[in-house]
Amino acid sequence: MTLNHTHDSTARSWVASANQAGTDFPIQNLPFAVFKPKSAPAHDWRAGIAIGKEVLDLPALATTGLLQGLALQAAQAGAADALNPIMALGQPAWHALRHAVFALLKDDAATGVQAQVQTCLHPQADVVFNLPARVGDYTDFYTSIHHATNIGKLFRPDNPLLPNYTWVPIGYHGRSSSLQVSGSDVRRPNGQTMPPGATAPAFGPCKRLDWEVELGVLVGTGNTLGEPITIDRAEDHVFGICLLNDWSARDIQAWEYQPLGPFLSKNFGTTLSPWVVTLEALAPFRTAMERPDGKWDDLPYLSHDTNRQQGALDIQLSIGIATEGMRQAGQPAHMVSQTSYRHAYWTMAQMVTHHTVNGCNLQPGDLLGSGTLSGPQPAQAGALIELTQGGKLPVTLADGSQRTFLQDGDEVVMRGWCEAPGAARIGFGECRAIILPAIAI
Numbered sequence: 535m536t537l538n539h540t541h542d543s544t545a546r547s548w549v550a551s552a553n554q555a556g557t558d559f560p561i562q563n564l565p566f567a568v569f570k571p572k573s574a575p576a577h578d579w580r581a582g583i584a585i586g587k588e589v590l591d592l593p594a595l596a597t598t599g600l601l602q603g604l605a606l607q608a609a610q611a612g613a614a615d616a617l618n619p620i621m622a623l624g625q626p627a628w629h630a631l632r633h634a635v636f637a638l639l640k641d642d643a644a645t646g647v648q649a650q651v652q653t654c655l656h657p658q659a660d661v662v663f664n665l666p667a668r669v670g671d672y673t674d675f676y677t678s679i680h681h682a683t684n685i686g687k688l689f690r691p692d693n694p695l696l697p698n699y700t701w702v703p704i705g706y707h708g709r710s711s712s713l714q715v716s717g718s719d720v721r722r723p724n725g726q727t728m729p730p731g732a733t734a735p736a737f738g739p740c741k742r743l744d745w746e747v748e749l750g751v752l753v754g755t756g757n758t759l760g761e762p763i764t765i766d767r768a769e770d771h772v773f774g775i776c777l778l779n780d781w782s783a784r785d786i787q788a789w790e791y792q793p794l795g796p797f798l799s800k801n802f803g804t805t806l807s808p809w810v811v812t813l814e815a816l817a818p819f820r821t822a823m824e825r826p827d828g829k830w831d832d833l834p835y836l837s838h839d840t841n842r843q844q845g846a847l848d849i850q851l852s853i854g855i856a857t858e859g860m861r862q863a864g865q866p867a868h869m870v871s872q873t874s875y876r877h878a879y880w881t882m883a884q885m886v887t888h889h890t891v892n893g894c895n896l897q898p899g900d901l902l903g904s905g906t907l908s909g910p911q912p913a914q915a916g917a918l919i920e921l922t923q924g925g926k927l928p929v930t931l932a933d934g935s936q937r938t939f940l941q942d943g944d945e946v947v948m949r950g951w952c953e954a955p956g957a958a959r960i961g962f963g964e965c966r967a968i969i970l971p972a973i974a975i
């Protein structure tokens with residue numbers, strides 16, 4: 535993906551809030567979401583594009599006569615409760631819509647055009663969001679070698695990194711029914727655990743509730759069953775990227791995970807940000823793959839020069855906790871960790887290609903989780919279990935309270951953004967949720 539005039543860091547919008555320093559949504563970003571005005575009837579969802587503190591209603595824009603061709607077709611496809619119809623149109627349509635919307639929102643758009651587009655804007659504060667996609671299948675990968683090693687040390691001190699890790703992009707099939715959009719509460723799960731030294735499992739509320747800082751890669755166009763996606767074309771199939779929190783019940787996981795991997799420790803909830811940032815918007819933040827072990831002999835189907843040179847993305851991520859008391863006192867979430875997607879061992883193109891190499895078909899709206907994106911340093915841990923070294927070293931929050939794992943009433947807030955020399959800063963917004971107590975059973 536090459537840079538073009540929509541990446542020009544000097545471009546400004548006539549929407550004033552899009553030009554404010556530190557905004558997640560300058561004119562260079564233009565991410566997609568599904569929303570409805572709070573005042574609109576239930577289920578009156580439609581697709582929109584963020585600009586500053588506003589959201590541009592795409593089906594409304596489609597009726598103004600300001601769009602033509604593929605861009606018009608894409609905006610019309612936004613009259614739905616999910617982005618799937620836009621995703622299915624393919625990269626040329628996403629590109630056409632981005633470029634058309636960029637021109638309409640730029641500060642040199644004609645006054646009459648600005649007035650027409652203004653009628654299609656809603657303040658983000660006055661809307662509610664739906665999940666961005668109707669996710670048919672959700673797969674969670676394990677692409678951070680730092681996370682794999684940190685977790686491996688806790689579960690298998692003598693054998694932290696299993697020998698397949700540097701050859702196979704490891705993943706498991708997740709559960710799409712419990713995906714929720716940011717702002718939805720998450721219920722603490724009940725389940726079986728095996729307490730240390732016990733001979734029979736206990737049952738009850740999870741005691742080691744954790745988050746995982748991840749990105750969600752949303753598939754645009756799929757592939758035919760039986761026909762793999764080669765690595766040179768893999769990114770053509772990706773619509774964009776959102777924030778993803780893979781809630782994890784560590785005590786349930788430790789007991790159930792052998793030999794088939796995560797099950798009830800993961801499928802009670804996964805939170806996604808409403809905003810999906812397109813690959814075109816992310817073009818200025820590409821970077822070379824990082825391999826701390828210096829191993830570059832991937833099997834040929836996973837090897838590609840362009841992927842190695844610029845298949846990684848420097849998406850910075852932070853996670854914080856706001857306790858109930860902090861929220862009542864108006865205190866912001868206390869950031870406890872910051873990391874970047876650039877540290878992933880396997881790239882998004884490798885995830886797509888590996889997933890389909892056996893002929894498995896991806897479909898529009900499918901979700902590929904990156905796996906917990908821990909970086910090489912301890913403060914870059916993507917989960918509490920790593921940050922607290924298995925619950926041994928508590929973190930202290932701004933209100934003086936301490937946490938090893940999450941307590942009921944805690945709100946977890948994840949943010950993502952990109953910065954690079956010569957590029958406008960863009961952001962992913964937030965992915966947040968409050969923990970509710972377990973149901974008594």
Ligand code: MN
Pocket residue numbers: 674746748780903905906
């Ligand atoms: Mn995960």
